[in-house]
Amino acid sequence: MNTYSYLVSDKIQELILFPTEQCNFRCVYCYEDFKLKRMSPNIVQAIKNFMDNRAPKLNFLSLNWFGGEPLIAKDIVLEISNYANQLSRKYDDLSYSSGITTNGYLLSPSTFKELVEEGVTHYQISLDGPKNIHDLTRIKANGKGTFERIWNNLMSIKNSEYKNFQILLRIHLTKDNLPHMSDFMGELRDHFVGDPRFQILLKPVGKYGGPNDHKLNVINDKEEQIFIEQFKSMLYQNSTEVNDFKTDNVCYASRPNSIAIRSDGSLAKCTVALHDERNSIGNIEPDGTLNINKNRLSPWLRGLVTLDSETLECPKRMLP
Template sequence: MGEIADTSRRGDAAFQEELSSALTDQTLHLILLPTEQCNFRCTYCYEDFAIGRMERETVEALKLLLNRRFADLQRLDIAWFGGEPLLAQAIVEEISAHVMTSVADRPEFQYQGDMTTNGYLLDVPTAEKLAGLGVTIYQISLDGPESVHDTTRVRSNGGASFQRIWQNLLAIRDSRLPVRILLRIHLTPENLPSMPEFLRQVRDTFLGDSRFSVSLKPVERMGGPNDETLEVLSKQARAEAVGQLEAVVRAGVPASRTPSGPDVCYAARPNSLVIRANGRIAKCTVALSDPSNDIGRLASDGTIHIDDARLTPWLRGWANGDWTAVGCPYVGMPRSASPLLQISAGPRRQART
């Protein structure tokens, strides 16, 4: 997420526009975790991999949830997350195919699939198959040149990952696939000296292709097991490094190809949900182990059960026009808990989810 400007600078009109987008019953944003297992063990990862592959009951429940909503929706966005979602590629394909079939006779319906993946399994045949099912946007992380990347983005068996990812990216670049790829480049004190040269290589290799873009992201302590020993850039060093390195990336590249983060976090939007591999419902993909992020569950009949007391703090920024709270509702969020309440499948109530 990008830095959040205060309301006085952005203005009430912009806030009201974002509020309308967040509240509409006609849009649904689902972040689906088909598995929470991963073939990587990145040194800064915050996930515990305690949950495995999505079971059949949850897959069917997701289809039923979508069936309940299709008639009232004009737009559906599905973001695939994990773990590594391509370890459960069959589930990604099954649900995506269900969406495509369900809206095939609605040319006005807007459907977009995207995926956060480490890129190790994203070869051209896989990307081609998923593109045919509406999954065309990817975020893939790199930690610098091979010698640095392979010390932090380590495979679960201890092996290297850079060359396989790089070759997949080159193959996609050389294809005509209708995809967009955001290369998320992580910044750490260790890799910073190698970044100018590496970013020039990334720029010259990929950014001549309009399907590719770059985002710079300093690594942070996010609650992972290595947080105590993880070295991160200070706030000042972060700002200086990003400013200098963005100039390297931007050289000769259109500004739209070096995107900044959105002002409003998906977790603040009432019409956005995270559905985990075990059917539990969350709002944020970072705070997966925080009880305040466990706001309900998906039932086998496709209805959802939500704890309103846990949901409300995620939405608090809309009530008082607080750009900071809608930019990252997890920061400064009050905690509370109450028994789970069932939400009916009616279109108006369902749209809160």
């Protein structure tokens, strides 16, 4: 299957699921408002019904868990993942994969074991630098630090018997933490470089509409690549085992076979533009039918018509 066919194929279905939009963190750069609660049992059942309806015609089903912090609603993650697993066993042509974007605080060894056994094998976890820096920006709702718990969870996972998983460590960069990152690159190198189960993404923090955007000391576009290459050099040195993460040049929101289902059952294309009404494209019905406003949906897919690379990379840019 060529790239374009993959992007538009109705035999592929990606669901981005928000089991809750509550979070145990209050990161200083966060853009979410935490107004929505847990998925109700009715929404959970509607998602199962949707998967039931789609499964016989699918070759690939992907579940990606988002939030909030999805592990606050771990029971929902496990319930729907288990159901997707059952469907993949029922239909010979159906492959299933699952990933989760988590802050890592609740990713204990026992929780990791439960998730992996239900097919949740891809993880994205963010760190803001060494403990003294991270604990200033990725803080709990009660204001306490989070680094030690996350790091201990990562070490437990690294030392576990499991081989079939991938963890993307997203390392945030700001002008405030740059002076502290050189030593942290060495720590990351010592623990993760050379382990094929871990990848590293160096990512400058952006202003995405959060209440603290005016306070963020972000790196400008001209400097971004300079600092990234500088830290990559420290991270990998002369290693031939570069587990650097390569970003996809086509955003999930550009693809017709990708849809986000929020905790209240509303549908979206983008996980960043949660407060933009143009991103509210419909809702899921109790029987699993997706009730989609085609006028809201079509602008997100315009890159597949124009084949403009910038639009495909981020359809939110210049969204009509």
